[in-house]
Amino acid sequence: MLSNTLLQLDLKALTGFLYLLEERHVGRAAQRMSLSQSAMSRLLIRLREAFDDALFIRTASGMLPTNRALELEVPIKQMLEQMASLQMTPEFEPSTSRRVFSLLTTHYQAQAYVPAIAERFYQEAPLASLQTTTITETSLMRQTEHNGDLYLCSEYIEVPNTFKHTLFGREKFRCIMSAAHPLAKQDVISLDEYLSFQHVLVNMGGPMRVVSDSLLGDRAKERRFAFRTPYFMAALETVSRTNLLLSTSGLLPSRFQQSFGLVMKDLPFEFPDVKYYLCWPRSSSGDPAADWFRAMAKEVVQSLIPYPN
Structure with a gap:
């Protein structure tokens, strides 16, 4: 157990001790500490009481350190250096890191953006690992802990207020x-034509909420979802084999347009652009590794998304 006198010492007093060792003079040590000479003398008294030793003996040539003072020099200097290191932000080197990074996102964004993120990830951090997990509309609100390094979310994902977020596009x-759809050769499709066919709904795993219903108003009840799935690729291939229609963000379908034989049309009603965000827990801010991962992922996504922020 530390004595009460030792417990009362602070970093300023220990720094003053080292200055006294270097200067061998109370006045010069006081100047370096921005203290008056009397305040420096009081600090020396506290040091002597804490270590139960005179520490410095006045001589004609200056303050002569005792053997105890010389013994204390190295451990006190090491302790102060360790304390100073706590203020330093640790460096992160992707090329040598073996860290496991965690990315959580929806099915759509996992397929639209994650492969390109992974390509860049392993170019820069070949020894590290990347794991992905699916989130749904409300799953983040139900969790008590959030340990992911990065979350890719659309505006339809509910995000806790303990998260930071930035719009990427x-x-x-x-x-x-x-x-082969009957409407495929038309340049423009009408709302009546749109509602006359059955539709596919990609459900993100939350409540069965269809955002476009509010935009269709009373006519929303005319639309019939004949196929519901949480899997985006299953939805695309089903559309390619049937006369069903799918209304969704256009980036990922455009990639499979040729291989699946798909056609993309403007919707016959106004639908606002869907916003996509990078999100992360506030508690992970300031982590150099997570900061690198988020910056890298944002750069990749913004190179792909049609309308980057």
Whole structure:
């Protein structure tokens, strides 16, 4: 156990001790500490009481340190250096890191952006690992702990107020259909034509909320969802094999337009661009590794998204 006198010492007093060792003079040590000479003398008294030793003996040539003072020099200097290191932000080197990074996102963004993020990730951090997990509309609100390094979310994902977020861009909603669909050769489709066909709904795992229903107003009840799935690729391939219509963000369908034989049309009603965000827990801010991961992912996504922020 430390004595009460030792417990009362602060970093300023220990720094003053080292200055006294270097200067061997109370006045010069006081100047370096921005203290008066009397305040420096009082600090020396506290040091002597704490270590139960005179520490410095006045001589004609200055303050001569005792053997005890010389013994204390190295451990006190090491302790102060360790304390100073607590203020330093640790460096992060991606090329040598073996850290496991965690990315949580929706099915759509996992397929639209994660492969490109992973490509860049392993170019810069070949020894590190990347794991992804699916989130749903409300899953983040139900969790008590959030340990992910990065969350890719659309505006339809509910995010806790303990998160920070930054907008990285927008996508337009399009109407997706098979190239063999009866409407495929039309430049423009009417709302009546749109509602006359059955539709696919990609459910993100939350409540069965259809955002476009509010935009369709009373006519929303005319739309019938004949196929519901949480899997975006299953929805695209189903559309390519049927006369069903899918209304969704356009980036990912555009990639599979040729291989699946898809056609993309403007929706026959106004639909605002969908906003996409990078989110992360406030508690992870200031982590150099997580900061690198987020900056890298944002750069990759913004190179892909049709309307980067």
